[in-house]
Amino acid sequence: DTGVSQNPRHKITKRGQNVTFRCDPISEHNRLYWYRQTLGQGPEFLTYFQNEAQLEKSRLLSDRFSAERPKGSFSTLEIQRTEQGDSAMYLCASSLMGPNEKLFFGSGTQLSVL
Amino acid sequence: AQSVTQPDIHITVSEGASLELRCNYSYGATPYLFWYVQSPGQGLQLLLKYFSGDTLVQGIKGFEAEFKRSQSSFNLRKPSVHWSDAAEYFCAVGSQSNKLTFGGGTRVLVKP
Numbered sequence: 001d002t003g004v005s006q007n008p009r010h011k012i013t014k015r016g017q018n019v020t021f022r023c024d025p026i027s028e029h030n031r032l033y034w035y036r037q038t039l040g041q042g043p044e045f046l047t048y049f050q051n052e053a054q055l056e057k058s059r060l061l062s063d064r065f066s067a068e069r070p071k072g073s074f075s076t077l078e079i080q081r082t083e084q085g086d087s088a089m090y091l092c093a094s095s096l097m098g099p100n101e102k103l104f105f106g107s108g109t110q111l112s113v114l
Numbered sequence: 115a116q117s118v119t120q121p122d123i124h125i126t127v128s129e130g131a132s133l134e135l136r137c138n139y140s141y142g143a144t145p146y147l148f149w150y151v152q153s154p155g156q157g158l159q160l161l162l163k164y165f166s167g168d169t170l171v172q173g174i175k176g177f178e179a180e181f182k183r184s185q186s187s188f189n190l191r192k193p194s195v196h197w198s199d200a201a202e203y204f205c206a207v208g209s210q211s212n213k214l215t216f217g218g219g220t221r222v223l224v225k226p
Contacts, residue, residue, distance in 0.1 A: 004157065033212065042118070042204050042216030043158070056213060091158070095212055103212050105150075105157035 002026075004106035006092050012112045013082055020078045021109045025094030032075050033103065034067055035091040036060070043091055049075060050097065082113045116141045118205050118217035126223040127195050135190040135220050137205030147188040148206040148214065149179055158204065164188065175199070200224040 005024040013019050025032050031050050035043035046065070047057045051072040061067075064082075069075040079086055089110050093103040117140045127133050139145060146165050150158040162173025169181040179190045188205060202221045208214035 031212070040218070042206070042218050043214075045213050045215070048213060093158075093212075101212055102160055102163070103158075103214070105159070107155065107157045 004092055004094050004104050006090075006106040006109050008109060009107065010110045010112075012114065014114050015082060015084060017082055018078065018080045019082060019111065020076055021090055021092075021111075023075045023077070023092030023094075023106060025074070025092070026096075026104055027073075029094035029096050029104070030072070031095045031097055031101075032069055033093040033095070034075070034077050035093065037089040037091055037108070038087075046077075079111075082111075084113050087111055087113045116145075116207050116215045118207050118215055120203075120205055120217035120220050122220045123218070124221045124223065126225060128225045129197055130194050133190075133192045133195045133199070133222065135203050135205075135222070137188045137190065137217060138186050139188060139205070139207045140186065141207050143209075145207045146209060146212075147179075147181060148208070149173065149177065149188075149190045150204045150206060150216075151175075151201045152204065152219075153201040161190070161203075195222075195224055197224050197226065 007022045033048040034046040037043040049069040064080045067077045089108040091108045093105045095101050095103050119138045149161040152158045161177045162171045164171045164181050202219045204219045205217045206214040
């Protein structure tokens, strides 16, 4: 069990550019979550998948954000036309659905939009 | 709407002293309640979770939390703090799907 892996660890981009992050969950986990954490705040829920189906999206997720989990394994989060307000830590978590469900978080991707 | 308030942004405690972190929540139904710890460069790690049953929950690393429905609180405690407990602690509330609402966090500093 290698845990939840996120790449890249850091991303610096210019305003208006597109960025894509990848999350590799724990292999047997069927649920995958994306959260965003800004400095000094707790994580905020963005979206989650059960297998390949995206079951819920937060109102925080504007049209510039899109997430996919095409084969029910890894997931990507793309931000188009980045803005300075998108600067944050993007966290991925995975879990195995069940009565004792527990989220396992990755170390995150730190995005800085200049 | 659900919400979580952690009133203390920073707490400084001496090594070996006891620690209590406060958490108040607002949730329409019976909540799932969680405490997570985040160390620099590390992912969030679950310390403990409550849904039902005994209102005093034991977690990892010697932590415990007590659910008090009348006070809408879920405070985290540790009897004797170690230097390695210096980190940021987050309380969260959610549903069974694990779509969580987190508090703003409490940063714990441990003095030698």
